[in-house]
Every structure is written in structure tokens, then in C-alpha cells.
Amino acid sequence: MQEFLQQLVNGIAIGSIYALIALGYTMVYGILRFVNFAHGDVFMVGAFFGLFAAGWIGASAGANGPAAVVVVFLAAMFGAAVLGVILERFAYKPVRGQPRLNALITAIGVSLFLENAGILIFGADPKTFPELLPPANYSVGGVKISSTQVMTLAGSCLLMLGLNFVVYRTRIGKAMRAVSFSRDAASLMGIPTDRVITATFALGSALAAAAGVLFSMSYPRLDPLMGVMQGLKAFVAAVLGGIGNIPGAVVGGLVLGLAETLVSGYLSSTYRDAIAFVLLIVILIVKPSGLLGRAVSEKV
């Protein structure tokens, strides 16, 4: 039982990181019906931004603690948001309104570009992420929780609540929901749809960067290809929950995280990375619209 609870905690921790990345996929898809295959690479760049920010404030030299954590997160999220806006403006916007295949190919191109630019700029060899929090293990009824896991759970909860507030309580959030329902109808309400799309990319990219920093705190080896696998898994999580559906991305991420840790805990860790694709195949056969998705007819 204790073993099971331990797996549960580990699964929720990694699952909430997948959820944060999945939110970016799902929000962009919801608005543009477009899968941004470069999103995993934005996660990677975000992690590197976090690494640089940590370097600038001297976190590796021991200047760590809550203030350092906040600075690193804000810097990474802001940097990635700017990157997301640039990608949207210069790569995706020019092909908007063209056949979907063009956008898809553009996204793959952007992904390769970011990975190779990463190799060029950051170097191909892995970098070590500094310890932002003093390592500590808490024990709750025999279940061990590390300070990094506490940080992951608290941080992702906070970000998701924040996102929920933005989407359901603010003017821009309302505009996002309107645009995702119908771009034309939203324009007729006076909503500047281009600006809403830009804001969506900024928000999604910032969440990916936060996930990148959280991931690096638990798995402190950063390399320019780290976004490939995590991005793919988060995409599976988004599809699992129902792509385009915001709560679905959270549920999908958590389900995937739990499935991974349970499988590697009880079966074998060699299956860890495969389970995502097994889940993807199962959901596509059983309920293609995803766990929380409604069967909606495709809009043109």
C-alpha cells in the first residue's frame, strides 16, 4: 500500500509537468486547429532560459532559496513567451489560411530549427541544472516527498489555477474562448483575433517553460533534444484528455504520469516510455475525442 502511495505521488509529480506542456498544445489547437509540433522544443528552450537565469543570479554558487526560484521561473517563462510570439508571427502566421499541411510542415521545420540552433548555441553535451532548493525529503506516513516534488506540485497547481482564472474570468480569456469557438463570430464581436492568437502562443509557451524548469529541477540534465520525448508525451496527454479541452490536458497529463510510474514500478521500467504510445493507440480506438472531449464535428 505504501509502495502504491509512493508511486502515486511520483506519478502525479511527473504528470503535472506533462499537463503543463499539454496545456500549450491544447490551447493553440483549440484556437487554430493546429498542432504546434515545435512546442516540445519551446519547453527545451524554456529550460535553458531557466538555466541561464540561475547562472546570472549565481544560484549554483549557493544563492538559492524561494526568491531565486521565483526569478528563474519568471525569466524562463517570459523568455519563452517572447519566443512563442516570435514563432507565431514569423513562422505560423504567414501560412495561416493555407492548407493545413503547410502549417504542419512549418511546425516540423521550426522544431528542427530550434533543436539545431540549440545544439549550435547551447552545445550538444548535457548541462547540469543547479539545485535551486536545498535537497530535503519529507516523509508523510512513510511516503517520501522531496522538496523538488513539493515545488512541482505547488508550482503546477498555482499555474493551473492562474490559467483557469485567465481563461474563465478575464476579458482576454473570454476572447480566447470565443475565438476557439468561431474566429469569424469572434471578429464580429469586435475581438481582435490576431492579438488573441498571439496571447495564446505567449501563454502556452510560458507554461511550457515553467514545465521545463520544473522538469530540470527533478532531472537536472539539459540537452537540446530533451524536448523531443517530453513534447511527444505531452502531445499524447493532450490527445488523451481531448485535444482543445483545457481540463482534458490536465487529466491527460496526470493519467499519463500515473500510468508511467505504475508501469515502471510494477512491471518494468523498460516499458516506461512505451506506455504513452500504448495509451495513445487505446484512446484513439476506444474514444478518439479523448477522455473529456465531446464528439464535435470538425469545423472548416
Place this chain on the structure above:
Amino acid sequence: MLEVTNLDVRYGAIHAIRGVSLSVPEGMVVTLIGANGAGKTTILRTLSGLLRATGGGVRFLGDEITGLPSHQIVKRGLVHIPEGRIVFANMSVLENLELGAYLRRDREVKSDLERVFVLFPRLKERIHQSAGTLSGGEQQMLAIGRGLMSRPRFLLMDEPSLGLAPLLVQGIFEIVREIHRQGTTILLVEQNAHMALQVADFAYVLESGHIVMSGPAAEIAQDPRVRDAYLGGA
């Protein structure tokens, strides 16, 4: 108030609108009638900035608005209630109406909301219901109410009576009259030519992207060709 000159719109190879000119003076109801596929919706979508004209121009209140994005056109008070009652199905009735007031920062949004509820008491009863679960007629009321929340000086209405039961059609045309009485200029697109010609002051008849006839609505209603083609020969 609205001047359209030599408007030309193409969808790729399809030449949908061919040199249409029309004008709507302030305070009038002007109707644009025509058969399926004549190009009525295309004209309205071009006027509200959803489509780009390939030729010609549109002036609103003396300013050139050709090619402006939709949200800037709405800001000037030119509001388009689209065909097929596209309401935000994933939101409540109230949220839909609030979206109509998206650009407004004035304090009269609340009182305008009450005015919409006076026109459509049905919407008030269903204020928190999700718009997707409203009946067809109720969705049309919501689409109109939402348009009114934008404080239009000029309203483009695309087939507000489409698919409604005869009794509701009467009601919708009453509403059009009432909106006009309250001071809004209207360009009304209809297939129900009979009703449209009763409400309107002036009419244009569109056929395959051309204006083929225009004149005071009462005269157009008496024209034998119009009676044959659009009024069921009655």
C-alpha cells in the same frame, strides 16, 4: 451613411460579386433580396471585413473602410448579425450578450442588457442556460440581442427569419421594425422577400452577383418580375 461602389469579390476562380453599387442613407431600412447563391451573404461578409474585396470600395460615415479588419469596423458602429444564428454554444446566454459588448467600456451596458431583455423576455428566463441548448428561434433572438449589445449605428442582418416557424417570423420582423424605430439604420438580407419588402423603405434585387433592379420597396413589391421570381407569383 453606407456607400458601396463597384464592389467585386472572388473566391479563387469563382467571381461571386460583380460590380455591385448600393447605398443606404441614415435612418432607413434597405433590403437586399435574391435567390440562393446570389451573393447576399458574400456582400455582407465583405462589408464587415470578414472577406476582402478584390475591387471597388466601401465608405461608412464618409470614411473609407475597405480592407479594415472586422474589429475596427465594429468599433465604428457597423455591426453584422451573421447568417445561421452562430451563437457561442459553449457559453451561457449572458456570456454571449456580454461578448456583444466586448469593445464597450461605458456604463450603459447594464441598461442595454435590460433593453435586450425587454425585446426578448425569453432570453431573460434562460440567462444562465448554455446557448447551445437554446431552440433555433431562441438562438436567433440571442444572435440579434448580442448584435444590439454592440450599440450598432448600422446593422447588417443576414436572413434573421431563416428556418423559423411562421409565427416567429412575424415576431422577428416586428423586432426589426422596433430596432429601426429606436434609431438604427438597417441593411436587411432576406429570402423571405414578402416580409422584407413590407419592412423596408428601399430594395435591391441581386442575381448572380449583379444588382438587377432597385427602387422603393413598395414599387419593387409591385414589379411583375419580382412577383414571379420572389413572391411566388402572388
